[in-house]
Amino acid sequence: MFKGxxxxxxxxLQAVYFKLRFSLSYRDVEELLSIRGVKVDHxxxxxxxxxxxxxxxxxxxKRKKLVxxxxxxxxxxxxxxGEWRYLYRAVDKEGNTVDFLLTKRRQRISAQKxxxxxxxxxxxxxxxxxxxxxxxxxxxxxxxxxxYSNIKIRQCKYLNNIVEQDHRMIKWRIMLGLGFKExxxxxxxxxxxxxxxxxxxxxxxxxxxxxxxxxxSLAS
Numbered sequence: 001m002f003k004g005x006x007x008x009x010x011x012x013l014q015a016v017y018f019k020l021r022f023s024l025s026y027r028d029v030e031e032l033l034s035i036r037g038v039k040v041d042h043x044x045x046x047x048x049x050x051x052x053x054x055x056x057x058x059x060x061x062k063r064k065k066l067v068x069x070x071x072x073x074x075x076x077x078x079x080x081x082g083e084w085r086y087l088y089r090a091v092d093k094e095g096n097t098v099d100f101l102l103t104k105r106r107q108r109i110s111a112q113k114x115x116x117x118x119x120x121x122x123x124x125x126x127x128x129x130x131x132x133x134x135x136x137x138x139x140x141x142x143x144x145x146x147x148y149s150n151i152k153i154r155q156c157k158y159l160n161n162i163v164e165q166d167h168r169m170i171k172w173r174i175m176l177g178l179g180f181k182e183x184x185x186x187x188x189x190x191x192x193x194x195x196x197x198x199x200x201x202x203x204x205x206x207x208x209x210x211x212x213x214x215x216x217s218l219a220s
Contacts, residue, residue: 007038007040009219011033011038011040012048012052013215013216013219014033015029015033015040015045015048015049016045016048016049016052016053016056016192017196017212017215017216018032018033019045019049019189019192020049020053020189020192020193020195020196021196021211021212021215023172023173025042026042026043026045026046027042029042029045030042030045033045046185049188049189049192050184050185050188052219053188053189053191053192053195054188054191055219056192056195056215056218056219057191057192057194057195059218059219060195060198060199060204060218061121063204063205063206063218064198064203064204064205065096065202065203065204065205066122066123067092067096067097067098067122067123067203068092068093068094068096069092069123069124069125069126069127070092070093070125070126070127070128070129071090071091071092071093071098071118071125071127071128071129072090072091072092072093072128072129072159072160072162072163073088073089073090073114073115073118073128073129073130073136073160073163074088074089074090074130074131074133074160074163074164074167075087075088075089075106075111075133075136076089076164076167076170076171078102078171078174078180078186078190079180080180080181080182080183080186081180081181081182081183085102085103085104085183085186086102086103086104086105086106086110087100087101087102087103087167087170087190088100088101088102088103088110088111088114089101089163089166089167089170090114090118090128090163091162091163091166093162095162095166095201096198096201096203097166097194097197097198097201097203098118098122099114099117099118099121099122100190100191100194101113101114101117101118102183102186102187102190104183106135107135108134108135108138108139108142110135111133111135111136111138111139112139112142112143114139115139115140115143116143119143124149124151125151126151126152127151127152127153127154128140128151128152128153128154129154129155129156129159129160130153130154130155130160131155131157131160132155132157137153137155140153141153169197170190170193170194170197173193174190174193195215195218196211196215199211199214199215
């Protein structure tokens with residue numbers, strides 16, 4: 001995964017972890033590494049996050065614990081290059097992250113794309129709780145029709161408080177990290193933030209003694 005780089009694997013992983021775990025800009029991470037005697041440009045750190053985060057997410061998904069079959073699905077807003085984009089997310093009733101997807105538009109096809117991704121990466125849910133979103137409801141109904149499934153739809157706003165509270169942690173991290181200038185960069189960085197968050201939620205099979213060590217184990 002890390003072949004061909006002049007920096008040791010441990011340094012690269014530490015830099016990527018700093019960016020994904022804490023509300024730091026790339027220049028902040030550059031300064032932290034310089035304190036530790038490592039001279040690396042912030043643009044290089046950004047390239048590391050862009051390149052290696054999808055690979056780390058791929059390894060995490062191989063070791064992700066199963067989630068429950070009753071989901072809370074909702075979307076929130078993320079600003080990318082001055083424009084609002086839509087982050088679809090779902091958690092189970094215990095608060096475990098089911099899945100996430102950043103999209104450019106908020107519409108039925110986006111909700112449908114997220115639903116397919118979440119089910120393919122996890123299990124077929126028994127019930128999905130949503131707010132009054134017509135797009136989410138239409139996406140679930142279409143999925144049921146096309147796949148001969150019977151996912152129950154429940155529209156109860158207060159039951160979605162758990163996923164809305166979970167949104168806040170992700171949005172808080174992003175706002176303090178100075179935002180995003182490109183959609184693909186936003187997509188990859190958010191996926192890394194979500195991976196670290198899931199590790200902290202104890203969603204990794206056979207975790208290590210700390211979040212950082214569990215994160216490092218994904219690259220072993």
